[in-house]
Amino acid sequence: MRLAFILSEIGSGLRRNLSMVVSVILVTFVSLTFVGAAGMLQLQINQMKGYWYDKVQVAIFLCGDGSTAAGCATGTATPEQQENLRTLLESPAVAQYINDFQFESKDEAYKHFKEQFSNSPIVDSVTPDQLPASFRINMKDPEKYQIISETFSSQPGVETVIDQRQVLERLFSVMNAASLVAVIIAGVMIVCAILLIATTIRLSAFSRRRETGIMRLVGASKTVIQLPFILEGVIAAVIGAALASGTLWAVAHFFLGEYMSKQYPDTAFISPAQTLILAPALIGLGATLAGISSLLTLRRYLRV
């Protein structure tokens, strides 16, 4: 009975304050979309880093079947060539520059590739044979990349030596800057949202002061009096958060999935399902913000 009563109070409150409620929904929608965009950029950075990024800086790719580089005249790198390279890496001349290195076989390369490109149709057309084996090197000083490159590029069985960081880091710094901007905009919008929720609750409390006055007099508990107002704000914010989550999903699905992944097939993009990880966080954030701001407002404007 009391629950039904509280629900009907919430319903009448939302209806009576419709324009304010819509504006709360829109403001939380926009602010949480920016929060989510920052989160999505970070997810995308993680996706592009792949398996090796945080562990190594330099990759020495060995010759594969179709390699055309000068060192690959003999076709796929032979086990002896692999051993030579390993010995060279362990020799004091090179070892002084590196922390450690790992060998990635074709099969391991295929496994990591599948993980990174799990959202891309490209994964189905790739076989372990097409992927080169590689040595992955963790440098003591990434700036000394040139030394490794010079030493190994001309070795037999080596297709190419790549400093992966240098390629990705420029891109990542742009993406990090973008997510910082998104967070700043989100911060400003969240302040807007909090103030708007507080104003909405205040108006709502004012327009229903007659009812709340009587509720007080007949001994309604604090919960029964305040909960409808708090839930009003929370419901509006949760709707906004749900819209924001839906928008992020749509961006991942239509923009990244349908458009970008066709334009840049060699880049790993996040899947729409991954953006849904952000949804509970956004909804939780929206509900918490609304709950706290309406609680503080009620403490000032609704005596119980």
Place this chain on the structure above:
Amino acid sequence: MIRFENVTKVYDQKARPALDSVNLEIDRGEFAFLVGASGSGKSTFLRLVLKEDRATSGAVYVAGQNVANISSWRVPRLRRGIGVVFQDFRLLPQKNVFANVAFAMQVIGKSRSIIRDTVPEVLKTVGLEGKEHRMPHELSGGEQQRVAIARAVVNRPGILLADEPTGNLDPTTSMGIMGVLDKINQNGTTVVMATHDDDIVNEMRKRVVELRNGVVIRDEARALYTSMIPVVGQSRRFKDASGRPDGSAADPGDGSVSSQAGEAQ
């Protein structure tokens, strides 16, 4: 039922207190009028009973409990034991008569079946049977006040506080309202009514407590609106008595003076 021990209420340090060392006891089942000019402290008295305000000093007991010791989350329970009626009715304009009365039960979580049984009964007590579905603007002032009384007593409070309930009504309608309040009092509810309406007080012949500038200057059983005893002497005698901390002069039981005064009519 309601006991004030040396209660002082100061709103503004510079001004005189709204209530000044008031000692008063209203027993269970009593019907008492609270009279006095505007600003004499009647409303402050009612607010202190409801714990809308805290007494600056002294103790207020309601149903044997010192209200100062009631924690804020238990204040609702205190208020469930007290019905309140105002001069301006305070009905919800968008709800009909039944819904207005039922509202008081809904918000404290009474079940729908209990509400369906109780509300018509109470509406009958206040003389509104058959008008359940009227809206407040379709009712006369007297009928609106009856709805307000029904709402105040529907949860069967032990105490009914009425703050000038007849202030907006004509004399005939007022007498009807008094009949309802008297009936509720007959059923065992303690009624405290603040009023300016001398006709009503004179007609009812109940206990009268007169306040002036925050001090109880008269407390008589079966009394009139104005005292039969010369006010100057009366006021001084009562001021002395009630001014003392141990003074039990304001106790309704003692009332050697007041009962004499009452019989003097």
